[in-house]
Amino acid sequence: MTHTDIADRRPLIRTEGLRKVYTTDEVETTALNNVTLDIKTGEFIAIMGPSGCGKSTLLNILGLLDQPSGGSFVFDGTDVSGFNERRRADLRRGTLGFVFQSFNLIDELTVYENVELPLLYLSLSSAERKERTEAALDRVGMAHRRDHFPQQLSGGQQQRVAIARAVVASPQLILADEPTGNLDSSNGDEVMKLLSELNEAGATIVMVTHSPADAEFAHRVINLFDGQVVSEHFMEKEYALPHQSGE
């Protein structure tokens, strides 16, 4: 698959002139300045840039956790930039999956219960919840640890559980914020392979990362600096999607 392929795909995210300004008592900080993006379904995007360049802010806005100060944000054909918290929450449910640097598993819930959590809010039958949870655990290879609590797992295992949780509801978009940041290189590699597999299976992924090695897994890398997109390039590597042969 090349970028020409991707250009034919259905757009999932389109932003134009996206701005985010934080105001405190004394200073006004512009975290995002005129960011225009176009992300298609099935893409794997890496967002890179130095600390404080606005990567996380962008990810939070794309993940509907935060509201832009200006500009437009069309998600799957709907302009969501003016959505209030309630509508954003409704949209997040089942549509988005998150993977965090610090895993953010709930310590009081078992592996199984953590993965099942998103399904609880989707009014599914318990049989279906069970089936999908087990499938997600299988997919990340954590089924044998289903009754453990997060603290009993290694970092890499915890992140795999977090990924299972992110995909269990079959979201349209997976947002990953430095998913390997707290992992050693071999565990990090495994997590990246897992994300890559998910992408090959059809998931759209937007990932913030510091690591050029991780960025290698993406189709496209967007570089941010001081809240602005400074460069954007497609990886040279070719990718093969199962349902579509490359050139």
Added chain:
Amino acid sequence: MLKNYVTLAWRSLAKYPVYTGLNLGGLALGIAAAFVLGLYVNQELTYDRHFDDSERIYRVATDFFDMGGFALSQEQLLDVLPDEAATVEQGTRVAGQGSTLIFVGEDRYEESSVLLADSVFFQMFSFDFASGDPASALLAPDGAVLSEELARRYFGEEPAMGQTLLVGKERVPHRVTGVVAASRGKTHLDANLWLPLERDEPRPNWTNVTYYNYVKLRPGAAQADLEKGLETIRRRHAYPTSGFDGTFEEWAAMPWAVQFWAQPLHDIHLHSAFNFERPPSGDPLQVYALGVIGLFVLLIAGVNYVNLTTARSTVRAKEVGVKKALGVARHSLVGQFLTETVVFSLLAAVLAGILAEGMLAAFAFITGTPLVESVLTGGGYALVLIAFALGVGVLAGLYPAFYLARFRPAQILKGGETGSGNHGLRGALVVGQFAVAIALVVGSLTVYQQLAFMQETDKGLSPDGVMVVENARALGEQLGAFQQEVDRLTGVERTSLTRRVPAGNAISMGSFVAPNLEEPLPIQIFRADEDYLPTLGLRLLAGRNFRDTAADSSALILNEAAVAALGLGDDPIGQTVNESDLVVGVVSDFQFQSLRGRIEPAVLRYGTDGDVLAIRLHGGGEVAASLDQVQALWQTFAPDDPIRTSFLDDNFAALAEQERTLGKAVAFFTLLALVIAAMGLFGLVAFAVQRRTKEIGIRKVLGAGVPAILTLLSKEFLRLVAFGFALAVPVAWFVMSRWLDGFAYRIEIGPGLFLAAGGLALLIALATVSAQALRAATADPVRALRHE
């Protein structure tokens, strides 16, 4: 979903047992205390209200000779009242009876809670009968109505109805005609045994009180109608027999004329303080004070809950963030946290039920007076308790629920600093808690100091070692012989036969005229023989004691207040009052009635016809042995009549009983409030230490010593306590000064008292804070830093 809520709630509670224990324990303790106090307040406010038509029932109180009013009234009152007040539907006469001997078969009992009542009594007061017919139970002169408790004590499991008991030393047979159910509402007319009342000889005058007279008005009648009838009785009956020369209006204007009051039944327990009230009278001040304290304790516990729950928000923040990222709406999270609160409150309710029971037992043990009956006996109470706990829990849980649900996921999920809470609010709440706790401590200390002051202050006599034989009258003709024998006992210093001792039950009043007085003045009279002064330790200031001569039959000894009231000037000795009574001596003022009010004028009049025997025992002698001697002697004189004795110092102590009960109750719940506040503080400090682990580690790496860390952690909290102190001082000072204003002889609230209260609070706070601060300060900094 609910299962998930409960699982999460349960696991996160179980994971932090200290936090859970503190929060649950504090909340349960607060709920239990407030519940118990609520029951008490409710009990006191609903006295006598459970009777059918209770709002139509009144008691008639009277006064004459300006004696301070009587709960009892005239023997013949009900003979004429229905004719003079058409609104009266029925009336009943009741009389209290002292300790009574009861014989059942071979067994002999002494029953102190006995009422005599006419046959209308149980028609007017709808007591719940376990067996027997209320309308006819007291109709026959040999009837007897027992409480269920007494029936069980006398007859065990056998049915009591129809059984015979013999009453008094004369062993008059009575048949059991009714048994009153054990669970009955609170009433000032409660007893263990009700016997038919036999009427005294009719009296022609209206200056004697015999019975408690109750009337029930017809439906729709007003108190004013009854009052009009009573006024008619004054005019048509009391005034004509008074022997007064002037018109009715002139007589009626005299302070010593016969007066009546119609007292609504509902007001008697709390708001009537006449002579000869049926004990125990309620104390409105205590009811309000304990009610307010109950609210305060609840407030402190509620604040704990809010503080601990929001302080723990760090722990829950991640969960909120994750759930929000998953698209869970805020109201759904609020719902989840409120569900948790409900579960938590139910747990607290169970614990509170147990604690309330323990609290009541502890209260009864420590103070000697049960506050209310057991909580767990009434099934209805349990439901009320649960509803109460839920109400409190949900109310206290609202703020934390919204607070937690408000967290913004973006920051939290980045793994950085979580919403560690609204410090300002939490600080303010701690300040409030300690302000309330310190104010309560000041209150308790003031009550105790005043109490000590009342006990230690000079009473103008020496009550220690003075024993009183209250029912010496029972010996009849043999009284003189008994007194002579008592005088010979080794443990006895001297004895006096009198009609009245200070702090006793008798009241006697006479009207006095003096040259400088425009109108006759009613003054308290003590009939005393020549041994009265030395026996009671009254101090003669001028003149002489009584002499055992006929000439002294018109001699008087006055206290200083009486000298002043009668306007006898600086040299009262030898002056004449009441035309022929000669003042022969002056004693220093002595207390004899209330310890609240100013010492009133008193006149000692010579007389040898006393019926109360006062005995001064040898100082330092063995009181118990002397008491045994007197009792043994009494046995030989009146084997069938138990001797009734009291000690003068006990009787004086009893005068301050209300203040003492108040002091104990306030102190008890103040202590509780302090404990709960300390628990909350402990929890907050624990979280502060947890939150600042990294900071402490960095400071230590940079060279901070243990004292510096201790100071750092303690300062913040001790400052809050100090603020609380500043807030408490003016309020406590104002309230307690108003309370002390009710006493003629009172302490002043000095700075020492406030310092003591503040010191106590500070000490508790310091102990709470420093233990944890010390642990944090001595912890290995490397571990703290690696942890991050």
